[in-house]
Amino acid sequence: MASTNENRHYVQVWVWLVVLLVASTAIVLLPIPPAIGVAIVFGAAVIKALLVAREYMHLRAEYWLVYALALLPTALVLTLGVALLPDIAAHLTSYSVSVYIAAIIPFTAATLAAVALLNRSQAPAE
Amino acid sequence: MAQVAVAHAAEHELGFWRKYVFATDHKVIAKQYLWAALLMALIGGLMAAMFRWQLAWPDASVPGWGPMGPQDYMVMVTMHGTIMVFFVAMPILLGAFGNLVIPLMIGAGDMAFPRLNMASFWVFLVGCVVLLASLVVPGGASPAGWTGYPPLSDKVEFTGSFWGINLWILGLALEFVGFLLGGINFLTTVVTLRTRGMTMWRLPLIVWQEIAAVAIFLLSVGPLVAGAIMLLLDRVAGTAFFLPHRGGDPLLWQHLFWFFGHPEVYVIALPGFGIMQEILPVFARKPTFGYRTIIWCTVVACFLSLIVWAHHMYVSGIDPRLATPFSIATIAISIPFAIMIFAMIATLWRGSISFETPMLFSLGGLVTFLLGGVTGIFLGSDTADIYLHDSYFVVAHFHYTLFPVVFFAGFAGIYYWYPKMFGKLMSETLGRVHFVLTFIFFNAAFIPLFMVGLAGGPRRIYSPMAYDLLKPLQPLHVVATVATIGLVLGQLPFIVNFVMSMLWGEKAAANPWHANTLEWTVDSPPPHGNFAHPPVVTRGPYDYSMPGAKDDWYPQTAPFSGQPQET
Amino acid sequence: MAHQLTDVSVMGSGVSEPLELRVSPGKIGMWVFLAGEIMIFGGLIGCFVLLRLAHGGWAAEGEHVNWRIGAFNTLVLLTSSMSMALALGEARRNNAGGVKICLAITALLGLAFLGIKGFEYSREIGEGFTPWSGLFWNFYYMLTGLHAMHVAVGVAVNSTFLGLTARRGLVSTSALHLEFAGLYWHFVDLVWIFLFPLVYLSTNVK
Incomplete structure (x- = not known):
């Protein structure tokens, strides 16, 4: 090496x-x-x-399970935060606003997945 | 692997302390968890009998206790819930059976981190002691309910219990740390220490269920740990995270609690299912139906379990726009569970079933869980739940889901693996008596509570005579209490059986049930290090009654001999 | 009755080598632990953000934290992360001297971080901003305090490795164990990367 x-x-x-x-x-x-x-x-x-x-x-080149262990909780924390928005933070937001906010979840998940895939395809063979 | 086995054999001659107390052997740790859990179950069960006494005969003197005031009643209810969920269900299903079967079933010598495993048990045990200590501190134990909702739990003024609730939080935190360490061990062991040929698709179902359970435990417990830190700081450091008049939000705790609390139900349910799924094919002498389907259902159920938590909060004042998606997700989660139940029933279809005690308890668990699952659909729908919530219907539903997976499946597992754990056979007669008593008294105790709940009887009320509309429901409470006392006394045959068999039971052979999985290929009890040579696995775990085979069972290590089957 | 497996021919598909050849148990275990940690810190930070959004008035309280000290402390922690990574690189080159220097730098920077944080706390408490002075300060002390505890654990772990390396030099497992310690240390750094803008900067953006 x-x-x-x-x-x-x-x-x-x-x-x-x-x-x-x-x-x-x-x-x-x-x-x-x-x-x-x-x-x-x-x-x-x-x-x-x-x-x-x-x-x-070293997430640049890791076994897929390690990715899952890093991404899953991150996605879950974001989900928790967004789901609590209408209750804890934004009592007055209109329905359409909360729909936009809720759209962050799949968007974030897709971005994270894309980053992960990109990383893997660039990973040097070890 | 070979070196590991040799190393284990070399340290075979350990002193008493290293062998039985500060042990790193997964089989000894499993037994330690089992003993601790059974002891806690006894305490939790007696508490239930005591507060049931108050509900059946209000303000009468409880035998061995005297008259029970409202504070004592709330303490009993709180501690019963906490003990049963965190200090009985988890140690039996994860601590005891997870530790026992995972290394044996995947063909490993021990867990990936044996010393971490030891630490896991001892941290858990300290948690037990701390929780029990909270019963005797000045001010009494926590009366704030097993969910510990603030503001009630937030300030000593509201309950009169300062150290009680602090120790309650601390005990839970220690329990979480213990199972976090255990969970790291379970996942790592299954991922890295599977023996040659043991692919993920040849794992026995209970191993899948155990790792699924610890995975969702690890993912869901973090926010509650965060919440527990905040609650403790509110109590001792004067912060105001959950105090509305100073800017905090009590609803936040409910979200954090149930974000963990709901997956926790599946942390308990999945290993219980795993035990039943292990036992049904053995005593039906049939391959399990839909092996892969069950696994995929488990995975789907795990994902869904993380996004249904707010169905516990429909009446807490949450945003109604939040209630509908959670309602849909909750109804959706019944689908994978329904498929699993159907797969278990289909496993029995046209099997040659024999009714040994483990099978009886598995079938009992299956039947009772069905009732719990079906009543859950009412509670999952937000509109129905608004009527039923905080009534005895919820209590009955909850016990119909958790009692089958903790006690029916747990007893099934004890009767099934007892020969492997202790090297002795248990008495079948006493086992059957135990099953009949448990099954009858359990149903007799909780069916009346469904009725009380549907009639509008609210839970967590000290005296059921407090309101006129509740007085006609009183006879149902008497039935439930008598049955509860019967349920507690019905465990005596088990205790006798457990102790007597250990002392004078018949010596067990390596494979008394003629089962396929790897733990039955080694002696009962298995030696330190489990396998003399790492086994090589050639097939899936449920090849029973294969056409053309000599026996009706086919161990996972059996070499191919021209047989065509491949799972 | 362990099966004798001397002449078993393993046929069929799906017979794989044990996974431990591909990824070490320690790494999986470490990442499972970190996944749990992400959920704990994520939960706390999530609560902070949510309650922050609910109460607009916090910014005024947040102006009293000193973002200059915070920025300097961030630099300290980022640098310690680099020296931790370099320690791993040196271990892979089998250079025990380099490992010792890098680990010593990492541990010292960790201590410096704690010292600066302690100075900050004493300054703030001196100005009357105690952990119970309001919701912002509740969160400030809890988040940074919990993080500081993690830093302290990391310093202890790194010092232990320093001592081990000094006593017995590099052994075959050193690089692997150093990688696990590094994962933890970088995670602690990562938490701070989010705490810094949350606690210090966002309240001071004019």
């Missing part, structure tokens, strides 16, 4: 993580509308999380 390359790769990932951290922190200092600012901040967090999971936790 070419571990020197492996280590260089780990450092490269770290550089990206720091860039994202700086970018999301800078949002606080810039005069950006809160809605957009929050979206950027959480978008950066999701990318950072994917980077850590994919590169440091």
